[in-house]
Amino acid sequence: MGILSYFRAKKQTSASVAKERLQVLVAYERSQRNQPDYLPQMQQEILAVIARYVDVSVDDVQINLDEDCSILELNVTLPEQKH
Amino acid sequence: MAEIIVVTSGKGGVGKTTSSAAIGTGLALRGFKTVLVDFDVGLRNLDLIMGCERRVVFDLVNVINEEATLNQALIRDKRTEGLYILPASQTRDKDALTQDGVERVLNELSEMFDYIVCDSPAGIERGAHMALYFADTAIVVTNPEVSSVRDSDRILGVLQSKSRKAEQGEQVREHLLLTRYNPARVQAGEMLSVDDVRDILAIPLLGVIPESDAVLKASNQGQPVILDDQSDAGQAYQDAIARFLGEEREHRFLEVQRKGLFSRVFGRKG
Numbered sequence: 001m002g003i004l005s006y007f008r009a010k011k012q013t014s015a016s017v018a019k020e021r022l023q024v025l026v027a028y029e030r031s032q033r034n035q036p037d038y039l040p041q042m043q044q045e046i047l048a049v050i051a052r053y054v055d056v057s058v059d060d061v062q063i064n065l066d067e068d069c070s071i072l073e074l075n076v077t078l079p080e081q082k083h
Numbered sequence: 084m085a086e087i088i089v090v091t092s093g094k095g096g097v098g099k100t101t102s103s104a105a106i107g108t109g110l111a112l113r114g115f116k117t118v119l120v121d122f123d124v125g126l127r128n129l130d131l132i133m134g135c136e137r138r139v140v141f142d143l144v145n146v147i148n149e150e151a152t153l154n155q156a157l158i159r160d161k162r163t164e165g166l167y168i169l170p171a172s173q174t175r176d177k178d179a180l181t182q183d184g185v186e187r188v189l190n191e192l193s194e195m196f197d198y199i200v201c202d203s204p205a206g207i208e209r210g211a212h213m214a215l216y217f218a219d220t221a222i223v224v225t226n227p228e229v230s231s232v233r234d235s236d237r238i239l240g241v242l243q244s245k246s247r248k249a250e251q252g253e254q255v256r257e258h259l260l261l262t263r264y265n266p267a268r269v270q271a272g273e274m275l276s277v278d279d280v281r282d283i284l285a286i287p288l289l290g291v292i293p294e295s296d297a298v299l300k301a302s303n304q305g306q307p308v309i310l311d312d313q314s315d316a317g318q319a320y321q322d323a324i325a326r327f328l329g330e331e332r333e334h335r336f337l338e339v340q341r342k343g344l345f346s347r348v349f350g351r352k353g
Binding site: 033 | 236279
């Protein structure tokens with residue numbers, strides 16, 4: 001077993017890929033879970049306002065509320081300046 | 084007062100009904116008066132797995148709508164003393180499950196039984212919600228596979244926010260039951276290991292049920308697999324019941340069965 005697993009350990013197994021993907025996804029979904037229902041709607045509306053001035057897409061806006069809803073964090077990735 | 088257990092998963096086809104049948108039978112074998120309630124209205128199958136499909140006259144929705152009494156609808160299991168089945172309706176849809184109606188039926192069952200095992204439908208819609216809403220304890224059935232683990236985590240979120248216990252500021256007790264586990268594929272790095280799944284879901288492990296021919300054989304015959312005490316799956320369910328009741332049992336069937344020298348040298352098939 002020892003020798004076999006030594007050779008096998010070199011390339012990443014599909015199970016370890018699965019675990020990594022799940023860890024990222026589950027952490028993200030848990031962080032979404034405790035957020036209030038209005039957040040997606042608010043994200044849409046904020047995005048609509050920003051889009052009036054700048055060329056941005058949904059993926060460029062991140063809105064997070066911390067656990068007890070006391071800090072609203074808004075990140076907008078602006079497109080690179082065209083020269 | 085009975086303890087209400089929900090067997091749930093989010094994802095379909097992971098072994099909820101097989102596990103419900105095994106758990107209900109296992110508890111009854113230990114001398115507890117137990118009722119198995121099928122919440123999968125419109126797609127009932129617990130009756131088939133328990134081998135009582137030809138004895139269904141009235142069902143859960145009939146009792147909710149007061150078209151039949153509980154005693155008329157309950158089916159007594161012929162193999163296991165103290166075990167009863169309350170089948171789901173096949174002709175209605177899940178909207179027939181009203182919260183007041185379900186609560187009334189569970190309250191009435193609670194006077195008669197030690198354990199109420201609710202077999203949840205897949206999904207997170209009304210049927211699944213009603214099955215878990217009144218639960219004291221949840222057994223989350225998960226396969227070592229990405230979509231099942233993700234859906235289990237989702238169901239845990241629902242248990243922690245939308246169950247009655249959660250609304251009262253309490254917690255539903257959560258157990259992980261990992262089913263269809265294939266140690267050979269885990270060893271080959273092709274399947275999430277029991278530790279991987281525990282790391283991600285972070286709830287106590289009740290048992291690991293190996294992928295087993297005995298499960299299909301049992302369902303073919305309408306006999307809960309826990310009664311097949313020669314089989315690995317049957318024994319694994321018995322261990323899970325023992326742990327559920329507070330006994331210490333080491334987890335079995337996590338390693339590849341020892342093979343002979345010949346198959347060890349030549350045996351790794353794709």
